[in-house]
Structure formats: structure tokens, C-alpha cells
Amino acid sequence: MRRGVAEARFLPFFDDFSQSALYPDSTKWTDCNALVNDGFPLCPPNRNGITLDVLDANGRVYSYAISNAFLAEYLTSVRIRLDSVMEPEPRALTPADSLYLSFYYQPQGNGNAPEEQDSLGLQFGTTVLRQEFLFLDYQNYDIADIFAEMQVDTLFPGDTVWASVGCQPGLFTIVTDTLTPATQGSIAVPCDSVFTTVADTTWYHIWSVPGQTLEDFMNENDGAHFKQVLIPIRDERFFREDFYFRFYNYASIVSSSLPANRSNEDNWNIDFVYLNLGRSVNDTTYPMLTFSGQRPSFFERYQAIPYRQYRINPNSAIRENLHIDIANLDGVDHQANYYYSVQQVGGSQHYTRALEPTTIHPYKTHGYLQCPDYGESPACPYVGELFALSFDYDSVSYLVKHYIYDSTCNPPLTDSMVYRQGMYNYYAYDDGIPELGFGVRPAGGKFAVRFDLAEFDTIAGVQLLFNHTLKDANDKYFDIVVWKDENGRPGEEVYRLEGQRPIWQEMPYQFSYYRFTKPVLLSGAFYMGIEQRSDDLINIGFDASVDNIQYNFINTNGAWQQSSKHGSLMIRPVVGSSYYIGVDENGTSTGTGAFVLYPNPASSTLHLDGDIQDGQVCIYDLTGRRVFEGEYQSEIPVSQLNDGMYFLSITTAEGQVFTQKFIIKK
Structure with missing residues (x-):
């Protein structure tokens, strides 16, 4: 019996990572430790890139990370x-077909700069397939049937029982006990040898660059944020049916004298990987119009805002223009059409805003499309309407779709960007991706973020995101503190949740919820933050791609001052309810491993089974309306719900949040 290897891809090979969420496409890449995101890459050619660093697929620092350069991860x-192509007709490939592999790369981006001893590299690989024995496959034979076939009435220790017809010839087993017709049972006899196909790959060094800061990198590349590399494939040993390529990075974390700083470092961003025949060294442009960078928020100040607070003063909450990065990757100008649409999920509001055609110059020479001095363009369209006001819901969300196209080309050039803009029950300055970490020294140091309530409301808790460090050295005690405003700085302390420690979820970029022991009634400006009990850095997530420096404050010597670090602290106050409502806007999965729900679909009762002992259970419909709330129990009545899809969310006593979808069908 033989077990084969995975099917191979024919040329072309292309991935710009725009269609991947968190992990690379498994039909194109064999490993998943490097993560796809739109936060670490700074001004990439198109939306999303993939980041090589010192974190594994779960966001943990590699256990073998050291302060000297070590091999961190592969893509x-x-x-x-590379032996042949099938279209337009089958034929062999040769070096005369002018194969090139190209990609864009960037050190640091919005993250941490790799040192000179670090590096990014590329290898080509070829494989030799061999068969490796796995195990013998046995069949059980009744002892009476063996006596009948062998025409004997007794088997003694040392006798041989051969495999039957249909099995692999020459296989047998040795009898270990005396067997007679009165003996009950069966004998296991080997019938087949099972092999697997093993690919032994030989890797060849092709290209590498040492680490450097983004500033130095841009100075060397005429101000470009990314550099394109084109590598010809001319060596005949690579023109085989078993060709591979892989990127790798060498990294080095800070010394052990700063254990809580040993977190995500030495970031490299890669984008727009393209391998094909018929290319040349001048093949540096592509007939593509594309959205790039991050998804634009409709809010003037926040990335997310509680719906109940938005309803008080919607005009001040919404920005005048959206900010969108758009690139023309072609070598010529294009007259592009642009529009966006907004559709309320489960609601009636819907509008579309279309703009006049706009000339977009090539990205290679002009970068992104720029906004005019006055008016709007696809790079900065006006917000067409305020979000509708409804007092029947705790939260709402909108499906936003942006489109850019040039229909005069054949085929037409087009790109789209689709995402949710939600208003739930929390504030967020960050976009959900922690490019850096934050903390203060010494013990007793504090940091806080300013938020502003449009009217009186209760603060029920806070969502925090902590970075992993090597061996989780930042697993230290801290207090969560709420302050009133005093002349633009944190003033009177109004609440303290003592003795907390970092909580990490099973997947990267997931927040943990810390519920307050009592609601805190506030109005106007307030500050929420952390007082550290340890001299070590707490290493809370810090979003370096969204700058809200004016709202970040630190206190390390008894006096509050504005932080000098550009970015957003990943602190999200939860308003109103004692749990948090939210749909993951980053496209990553919500933790589900702690419980199982069944049946699914359900009609009258939903059963919960898992490790959770107690907590708060909430059910939401697709509009975000809460339709059930109660304490955790193994059976949840759902007969009162209409047919459709729902979200069940459990907030544990420890602050972890788990969410699963289910369907009601009667």
C-alpha cells in the first residue's frame, strides 16, 4: 500500500495575500507560522502582507529564541x-522560457527593526521521493478457519501461519501458544506492508539581506517603503516537477536581563509574490488597480464606539472624509472609477457614493493616489450619510464595500475591499493588531488612555490585549484603574480592580475581558489604564499603525505627562453591559475550544458541554440585538427564537470570551 504526496501547482504562482485572513493560503504555502495582516506592513503595494518574526502560529515567542541570531521561521x-506547463498546450519548460520569481519586502514596517546580525533570505529546493515503511497491516482469522485451511487439528508454539490469498505474498505470523479446536478466538496475521512517500528536499541559498531600520532602508531605496526583487531561474537542476521555494528569517531577541521585553521583534514584511515564465528583469509592473493599507474607519476619533454613545452625538462621531490607500501597479496611468456602498446588517439603511473618474498614476513612480487640496477623490471620499439611529438595539454593524475599476481595459481592472464597521458596547482606538508592546518602569508606574462619554454611562469592564514574551515573563500582577479628568490629565481615582494578571487567548490578536466587580458611573472625559506592581515591562499590546499619542499618558515619578510614543494602547473600555458585544472585525476566529454546543441546528434546547464552570451567557441575532441573557448552564432554552443564525457568547469568571455560531430551525 502506498500513500502519496500532495498535488503540485503549475505556473503561474501568485499570492498578494489580499484574500487570506491571518494564516497563509494552504493551497499555496505548506506552513502557517508567518501571519497575514494589514498592520505590520507600512504602505505596502496592495492590501495585506505577511510578516516573518519570532512568533509562532499561536502568537507565542519561539521557545528556542535567543539573543544571538537564530533561525526563526519559514514561509x-x-x-x-517547473518541468512543464499544460496551457495553452502541454510542453516542457527550459531555461529559455525566462522564469522569474519576484516579491516585495520591507524591514520593520510598523513593528520592530531587525538588527544587522538578523536577515531575510530565500532558498530554492528540489526533492527526491522515496518510499518509507510505516507499518504492517494485519487481518484477524478465526482459529477454526485456520485449522480448516491448514488441515491440522493442533498448532504448537513455533508453527507458522501464512497470510491468505489476496494478501502480500511471504507474510506470516508465528504461533506462541498451543492451539486446539477447542481454543476460542482469532489470530492476527500480517496482510500488507504500508509505505509512505517521503520527500527529501535539498535547499540552495539564493538571496538574502541583513537587517536594518526602515528609515535606513528607505534612504537606500529613494524613499520607497517596499523594494521589489526579481530573481531569474536559469539553473537546469530546478526545472523539475518537485520545485519549492521558501523565505526564512534570522532573528535575535533582547538579552535575558530584560525578560519581559523578549517579545515580538525583528519584523520582515513580504508582499506580492509572483513566479511565472515569459518574464524579464524589466517585468516590474502589473495591470492592477488595488486597495492597500488598512480599512478606513468612519469614525473621527475611534476605531469602534459604543452604539448608545454614538446615538447621543452622531455628528461629532463621524469623520468628514474616509482615508483610503489606492495603488496603480501598472506602468501607465489609468482613468479609474470608484464607489462605495454601506448596508446595515439586518436593517434598512443603505446608500452608495460614486465619484467621477480619476487619473491614477503608477505606484512605482508616484506611490498612492493623493487627496486633492479641496474636495474629494477615491483616496478621500466624503462620508455620504450618518449611520441610522435605532433605540431597539444594543449594537449595530454595517457591511462596507469599496470598488475601484477601469472598464476600458481588456480584461477590466478591478478591486474591492469589504469589511464591517460596527458599533457595539466598547471604545477602541486600535485596529486590533499589536505591532509593538508598551509598559513603564519602575514598579508603581502608571499609564492611561483618555476616553470621552457623550452622556452619563456605566463602565462595566475592559478588554485588554497582552503580547506574549519568552516563557511569558510578563505574567506579573497589575491593577486596572479608572480616573476622572483633571485639566486634561488623569485626576481623582474612582475605581481600582486589584491583583490582575495577563490573560492570553489561544489565537493571536484576541482580547481578554476583565469584568469590574461593580459598574462605574461616569460622564465626560475619563481615563482607564494600568498601574504596574513589577519593575518588569507589562508588555500590553500597542498599535503602532493608528496614532493617538494625544490620548496616551504615563506617570512614573508622581506626575502625569503625555506619552512620547506614537500609536494606540490596546485598552478597550466596555460600556453598559457586564459583558462585551462584538464581531471580530479582523477576520480571525474567536476562541471556541472551551465548549461545544449541540444540536446545531437546534429547535427547542441548546446543550453546552465543555470546561467552563460558570460565567455569563448571551445570545445575539445577526443585527447584534441581544435576545437572551443568563448565567451559564448546560441547557439553554431557545424555542422562543425565530429561525435563523445566532451567536452564543460566554464570558467566563476569569474574563475569557468564547463565541460560536448556531442555527435555529424548527
């Missing part, structure tokens, strides 16, 4: 057929 292609 390895699937098997690629």
Missing part, C-alpha cells in the same frame, strides 16, 4: 511543477 511554497 514555504507548495510543490511547483
Whole structure:
């Protein structure tokens, strides 16, 4: 019996990572430790990139990370057929077909700069397939049937029982006990040898660059944020049916004298990987119009705002223009049409805003499309309407779709960007991706973020996101503190949740909820933050791609002052309810491993089974309306719900939040 290897891809190979969420496409890449995101890459050619660093697929620092340069992670292609092509007709490939592999890369981006001893590299690989024995496959034979076939009435220790017809010839087993017709049972006899196909890959160094800061990198590359690399494939040993390529990075974390600083470091961003024949060294442009960078928020100040607070003063909450990065990756100008649409999820509000055609110059020479001095363009369209006001819901969300296209080309050039803009029950300055970490020294140091309530409301808790460090050295006690405003700085302390420690979720970029022991009634400006009990850095997540420096404050010597670090602290106050409502806007999964719900679909009762002992259970419909709330129990009545899809969310006593979808069908 033989077990094969995975199917290979034919040329072309292309991935711009725009269609991936968190992990790379498994039909193109064999490993998943490098993460796809739109936060670490700064001004990439198109939306999303992939980041190589010192974190594994779960966001943990590699256990073998050291302060000297070490091999951190790989991004390895699937098997690629470089021996032949099938279209427009089958034929063999040769070096005369002018194969090139190209990609864009960037050190640091919005993250941490790799040192000179660090590096980013590329290798080509070829494989030799061999068969490796796995195990013998046995069949059980009744002892009476063996006596009948062998025409004997007794088997003695040392006798041989051969495999039957249909099995692999020459296989047998040795009897270990005396067997007679009165003996009950069966004998296991080997019937087949099971082998697997093993690919032994030889890797060849092709290209590498040492680490450097983004500033130095841009100075060397005429101000460009990304650099394109084109590598010809001319060596005949690579023109095989088992070709691979892989990126890798060498990294080095800070010394052990600063254990809580040993977190995500030495970031490299890669984008727009393209391998094909018929290319040349001048093949540096592509007939593509594309959205790039991050998804634009409709809010003037926040990335997310509680719906109940938005309803008080919607005019001040919404920005006048959206800010969108758009690139023309072609070598010529294009007259592009642009529009966006907004559709309330489960509601009636819907509008579309279309703009006049706009000339977009090539990204290679002009970068992104720029906003005019006056008016709007696809890079900065006006917000067409305020979000509708409804007092029947705790939260609402909108499906936003942006489109850019040039229909005069054949085929037409087009790109879209689709995401949710939600208003739930929390504030957020950050976009959900922690490019850096934050903390203060010494013990007793504090940091806080300013938020502003449009009217009186209760603060029920806070969502925090902590970075992993090597061996989780930042697992230290801290207090969560709420302050009133005093002349633009934190003033009177109004609440303290003592003796907390970092909580990490099972997947990267997931917040943990810390519920207050009592609601805190506030109005106007307030500050929420942390007082550290340890001299070590707490290493809370810090979003370096969204700058809200004016709202971040530190106190390390008894006096509050504005932080000098540009970015947003990943602190999200939860308003009103004692749990948090939210749909993951980053496209990553919500933790589900702590419980199982069944049946699904359900009609009358939903059963919960898992490790959770107590907590708060809430059910939401697709509009975000809460339709059930109660304490955790193993059976949840759902007969009162209409047919459709719902979200069940459990907030545990420890502050972890788990969410699963289910369907009601009667």
C-alpha cells in the first residue's frame, strides 16, 4: 500500500495575500507560522502582507529564541511543477522560457527593526521521493478457519501461519501458544506492508539581506517603503516537477536581563509574490488597480464606539472624509472609477457614493493616489450619510464595500475591499493588531488612555490585549484603574480592580475581558489604564499603525505627562453591559475550544458541554440585538427564537470570551 504526496501547482504562482485572513493560503504555502495582516506592513503595494518574526502560529515567542541570531521561521511554497506547463498546450519548460520569481519586502514596517546580525533570505529546493515503511497491516482469522485451511487439528508454539490469498505474498505470523479446536478466538496475521512517500528536499541559498531600520532602508531605496526583487531561474537542476521555494528569517531577541521585553521583534514584511515564465528583469509592473493599507474607519476619533454613545452625538462621531490607500501597479496611468456602498446588517439603511473618474498614476513612480487640496477623490471620499439611529438595539454593524475599476481595459481592472464597521458596547482606538508592546518602569508606574462619554454611562469592564514574551515573563500582577479628568490629565481615582494578571487567548490578536466587580458611573472625559506592581515591562499590546499619542499618558515619578510614543494602547473600555458585544472585525476566529454546543441546528434546547464552570451567557441575532441573557448552564432554552443564525457568547469568571455560531430551525 502506498500513500502519496500532495498535488503540485503549475505556473503561474501568485499570492498578494489580499484574500487570506491571518494564516497563509494552504493551497499555496505548506506552513502557517508567518501571519497575514494589514498592520505590520507600512504602505505596502496592495492590501495585506505577511510578516516573518519570532512568533509562532499561536502568537507565542519561539521557545528556542535567543539573543544571538537564530533561525526563526519559514514561509514555504507548495510543490511547483517547473518541468512543464499544460496551457495553452502541454510542453516542457527550459531555461529559455525566462522564469522569474519576484516579491516585495520591507524591514520593520510598523513593528520592530531587525538588527544587522538578523536577515531575510530565500532558498530554492528540489526533492527526491522515496518510499518509507510505516507499518504492517494485519487481518484477524478465526482459529477454526485456520485449522480448516491448514488441515491440522493442533498448532504448537513455533508453527507458522501464512497470510491468505489476496494478501502480500511471504507474510506470516508465528504461533506462541498451543492451539486446539477447542481454543476460542482469532489470530492476527500480517496482510500488507504500508509505505509512505517521503520527500527529501535539498535547499540552495539564493538571496538574502541583513537587517536594518526602515528609515535606513528607505534612504537606500529613494524613499520607497517596499523594494521589489526579481530573481531569474536559469539553473537546469530546478526545472523539475518537485520545485519549492521558501523565505526564512534570522532573528535575535533582547538579552535575558530584560525578560519581559523578549517579545515580538525583528519584523520582515513580504508582499506580492509572483513566479511565472515569459518574464524579464524589466517585468516590474502589473495591470492592477488595488486597495492597500488598512480599512478606513468612519469614525473621527475611534476605531469602534459604543452604539448608545454614538446615538447621543452622531455628528461629532463621524469623520468628514474616509482615508483610503489606492495603488496603480501598472506602468501607465489609468482613468479609474470608484464607489462605495454601506448596508446595515439586518436593517434598512443603505446608500452608495460614486465619484467621477480619476487619473491614477503608477505606484512605482508616484506611490498612492493623493487627496486633492479641496474636495474629494477615491483616496478621500466624503462620508455620504450618518449611520441610522435605532433605540431597539444594543449594537449595530454595517457591511462596507469599496470598488475601484477601469472598464476600458481588456480584461477590466478591478478591486474591492469589504469589511464591517460596527458599533457595539466598547471604545477602541486600535485596529486590533499589536505591532509593538508598551509598559513603564519602575514598579508603581502608571499609564492611561483618555476616553470621552457623550452622556452619563456605566463602565462595566475592559478588554485588554497582552503580547506574549519568552516563557511569558510578563505574567506579573497589575491593577486596572479608572480616573476622572483633571485639566486634561488623569485626576481623582474612582475605581481600582486589584491583583490582575495577563490573560492570553489561544489565537493571536484576541482580547481578554476583565469584568469590574461593580459598574462605574461616569460622564465626560475619563481615563482607564494600568498601574504596574513589577519593575518588569507589562508588555500590553500597542498599535503602532493608528496614532493617538494625544490620548496616551504615563506617570512614573508622581506626575502625569503625555506619552512620547506614537500609536494606540490596546485598552478597550466596555460600556453598559457586564459583558462585551462584538464581531471580530479582523477576520480571525474567536476562541471556541472551551465548549461545544449541540444540536446545531437546534429547535427547542441548546446543550453546552465543555470546561467552563460558570460565567455569563448571551445570545445575539445577526443585527447584534441581544435576545437572551443568563448565567451559564448546560441547557439553554431557545424555542422562543425565530429561525435563523445566532451567536452564543460566554464570558467566563476569569474574563475569557468564547463565541460560536448556531442555527435555529424548527
